[in-house]
Amino acid sequence: MRKTFFLLILGLCSHLLVQAQELRATVSVVANQIGTAVDRKVFVTLQNQITEFLNNRRWTEDSYSQGERIDCNFLLNVTQSVGNNTYKASLTVQATRPVFNASYTTSVMNTMDNNVTFKYVEFQQLEFNENRIGGNDALVSNLTATLAYYVYIILGMDYDSFSLRGGDPYFKKAQVITNNAPDGKDIAGWKAFEGNRNRYWLQDNILNSKYSRFHEAMYLYHRQGLDVMYDDPAKGRASINNALQLLLAIHEDTPNTMLLATFFTAKSDELLKIFSQAPPQEKQRASAMLQRMDVPNAQKYAQLK
Structure with missing residues (x-):
């Protein structure tokens, strides 16, 4: 009986290990610019729901152990209440990746979406359907579409950093979201004509x-x-130079290009440290x-001379 119980527990633990989700996301929702007209508990509830949405949903078909989950941060800074439970915000997204044989983690993503x-509405379910990204209400769906x-x-x-073009399937999923994104007069960031630094680009x-x-x-x-x-x-360093x-x-x-700007936002401090030893x-x-x-950080790199 004891052996059977042990095997049952072992099987359950193995199942949980295999079923671990991909992200270990830390979520912060701040609303310091919002007045007292909105109950602050709304944003605490939203923070908890976003955390569950990101961490409890399966985003790939791969099996992740707890130690393989991707560490990332999502900071939603709510800057304005425009009425009817509608808000304007900026979103800062950061993600890191461990370096082989080191306690060091490297930034693979650090961007702000304004x-x-x-x-x-407090306690409403955060839903995301890849087959119906716009949902029933574009403004409701815009949050989960942006997060996804x-x-x-x-x-x-992350996948690109481990295998050549390993990230393509996930970049294509981001493209599908962009092409089918919620649409409305108050929604921005999904279209080419809205600027040269947005989700589309x-x-x-x-x-x-x-x-x-x-x-x-x-x-x-x-x-x-x-990693070497x-x-x-x-x-x-030679590979990084290449x-x-x-x-x-x-x-x-x-x-x-936005692509290089995004890369250097994540890597500028690290590059300075890497080549300072060269x-x-x-x-x-x-x-x-x-x-x-990387012109915005040119003065920083001048220290290498």
Whole structure:
């Protein structure tokens, strides 16, 4: 009887291990700019529901152990109440990936989306249907569509960092969301004509064959670069340098793409640390490349000279 009980518990634990979801998301909903007209409990409830939505939903068909879940942060900053339970907000999304043989984690995603308008009534279910993304109410669906979009971008970036073009299936899911996104006069961020830094352009750049070298750069940077630096720092830096050469080719073809801006937002501080340990000539080459590609952080990279 005891053996049977032990095997039953072991089987249940194994099942839970296999069924672990993909994300370990920390969610914060802040509403410091909203007056007392809205009960603050609404945002606490929303934070809890978003946490459950992100962490308890299966986003892939792969099996994840608890230790393999992707650490990420979602910060929803509610900036305005426009009435009828409708809010305007910004969304900051960050995700990290562990580096092999190290306690260090590297940022694979760090972006802010300033165009999140949504409707939320406390305790309403957060629903997302990939076959009917617009739902019954576009403003209600816009929140979950936006969250799901960034989940798939995170998954794509993570998979790309472990295998060449491994993220394609998830980037394509983000594209499907974009193409079928909720639509309305108060909803923005899903269309090309709404600006050159939005959800449309990020997924467009990622899947555009013109920028296909980005995927090779992601693999070189992480799997053949960071992951080997514990055993061979020079070899790891060489792969990261090769990744930067690929990104430079993209920059020379099309300067100021959202894709490269997103990459360097996540990587600028890390790149400075990586090449600060390089020989002088290698530092100078890296500094020159980085200053050309990442103008907002040019002064930072000038320290490498």
